[in-house]
Amino acid sequence: MSQKLKAAVVGVGYLGTFHAQKLKAHPAVDLVGVCDFSYEQAKKVAADLQTQAYEKPQDLLKHVDYVHIAASTQSHYDLAALFLENKIPVLVEKPIAATADLAEKLTELSEKNKTLLSVGHIERLNPAFRLLKESTDKIQYLEINRLAPFRTRGSDVSVLHDLTIHDIDLVNWILNSEIVDYQVAGKKIIKPTYDDVSLRLKFASGAQVTINNSRVTPQIIRNYRAVFENKVIFTNTATLESEVLTAESQDPFHKVEKIQLDKVDALALEADRFVQCVLGKQEPLITAVEATKALRQVEQFIAHMDKELS
Missing domain, CATH: 3.40.50.720 (NAD(P)-binding Rossmann-like Domain)
Structure with missing residues (x-):
C-alpha cells in the first residue's frame, strides 16, 4: 500500500x-x-x-x-x-x-x-438535493425549509451565515442560473444577529425559489417542495423520504410514488x-469561488434587511 x-x-x-x-x-x-x-x-x-x-x-x-x-x-x-x-x-x-x-x-x-x-x-452530498440536481426536468418553483430550535452552537454568526448559506449554495448549484430579483425579510429575536429569515428569489432561468430558515422554531423541519411542468416532488431532507406526484391525462388525474432515498455518511x-x-x-x-459567491449573496441580503430596519 x-x-x-x-x-x-x-x-x-x-x-x-x-x-x-x-x-x-x-x-x-x-x-x-x-x-x-x-x-x-x-x-x-x-x-x-x-x-x-x-x-x-x-x-x-x-x-x-x-x-x-x-x-x-x-x-x-x-x-x-x-x-x-x-x-x-x-x-x-x-x-x-x-x-x-x-x-x-x-x-x-x-x-x-x-x-x-x-x-x-x-449539503451538496445530501441525496435529497442530488435528486434535484440530477433531474432532467426544469424546476419551475422550489421551496426549501430549514428550521430548528435555538442552540448556542453556530449562534456566533447570523442564521444566514449558518443555515441560509447552505441553501443559497444549493440553488446556485442546482439551477446553474443567476439571481435577478429578490425579496427578503428577517427578525432578530434572541441574538443581536438575524435568527429567522425568509427569502423569495427569482432566477434568470425563470425559476422562483423560496427559502425559509430559522434557528428559533420549536420543531426541527427539513424539507423541500419542487414544482415542475407536470410533477411535484416533496422530500424530507433529513429522513430522505420523498413523494413524487405526477400528472396524468385521465382519471385518476395523478399518481403518487413514494421513494426512500439511500442514506449516506x-x-x-x-x-x-x-x-x-x-x-x-x-x-x-465546491470551489472557493462558489463558496465566496454564496457568502457575498448572504451579505447582500443582510445589508438589505439592515437598510429596511434603519
Missing part, C-alpha cells in the same frame, strides 16, 4: 471532532494530530482518537500534507491563510470566512500558491472527496 496522507484537524469542538473521526477511519489517511484554541479540548479528542494534540496551528506545518479547519467562523481566514501560505491544502468549514472580502483574499492566495482550497458545503464522503483532490484524482466538491 502507498504511503498514507498525513492530515490534521484544526478546531475540534462539536463538528471538528466528527471531522477528526472521519479522517481517523479513512484507509488512506494518517491522522497525525488535532489542534484547538482550547488545548484541553485538543488533548481530550487526541486521547480518544490516539493521536497528537497540538496547542498552536503553526506547530502542524511540518507534519501535515493537508488540513481540515472546523474552528469558529471568525478564525477561518487566519487559519486557512496560514496553511495556504505554506502550500498546504485546506478544507475549511462553511462559511469560507467571516466576510466575502476575506474569502476573496483566500481564493487569491490559493490561486497564487497553486494550493487546493475547498469549503464544507456538505455525507461527512465521510466529503472527507474522501478531499483526499482524492489532494491525490489529484478529483476536483473539489
Whole structure:
C-alpha cells in the first residue's frame, strides 16, 4: 500500500471532532494530530482518537500534507491563510470566512500558491438535493425549509451565515442560473444577529425559489417542495423520504410514488472527496469561488434587511 496522507484537524469542538473521526477511519489517511484554541479540548479528542494534540496551528506545518479547519467562523481566514501560505491544502468549514472580502483574499492566495482550497458545503452530498440536481426536468418553483430550535452552537454568526448559506449554495448549484430579483425579510429575536429569515428569489432561468430558515422554531423541519411542468416532488431532507406526484391525462388525474432515498455518511464522503483532490484524482466538491459567491449573496441580503430596519 502507498504511503498514507498525513492530515490534521484544526478546531475540534462539536463538528471538528466528527471531522477528526472521519479522517481517523479513512484507509488512506494518517491522522497525525488535532489542534484547538482550547488545548484541553485538543488533548481530550487526541486521547480518544490516539493521536497528537497540538496547542498552536503553526506547530502542524511540518507534519501535515493537508488540513481540515472546523474552528469558529471568525478564525477561518487566519487559519486557512496560514496553511495556504505554506502550500498546504485546506478544507475549511462553511462559511469560507467571516466576510466575502476575506474569502476573496483566500481564493487569491490559493490561486497564487497553486494550493487546493475547498469549503464544507456538505449539503451538496445530501441525496435529497442530488435528486434535484440530477433531474432532467426544469424546476419551475422550489421551496426549501430549514428550521430548528435555538442552540448556542453556530449562534456566533447570523442564521444566514449558518443555515441560509447552505441553501443559497444549493440553488446556485442546482439551477446553474443567476439571481435577478429578490425579496427578503428577517427578525432578530434572541441574538443581536438575524435568527429567522425568509427569502423569495427569482432566477434568470425563470425559476422562483423560496427559502425559509430559522434557528428559533420549536420543531426541527427539513424539507423541500419542487414544482415542475407536470410533477411535484416533496422530500424530507433529513429522513430522505420523498413523494413524487405526477400528472396524468385521465382519471385518476395523478399518481403518487413514494421513494426512500439511500442514506449516506455525507461527512465521510466529503472527507474522501478531499483526499482524492489532494491525490489529484478529483476536483473539489465546491470551489472557493462558489463558496465566496454564496457568502457575498448572504451579505447582500443582510445589508438589505439592515437598510429596511434603519
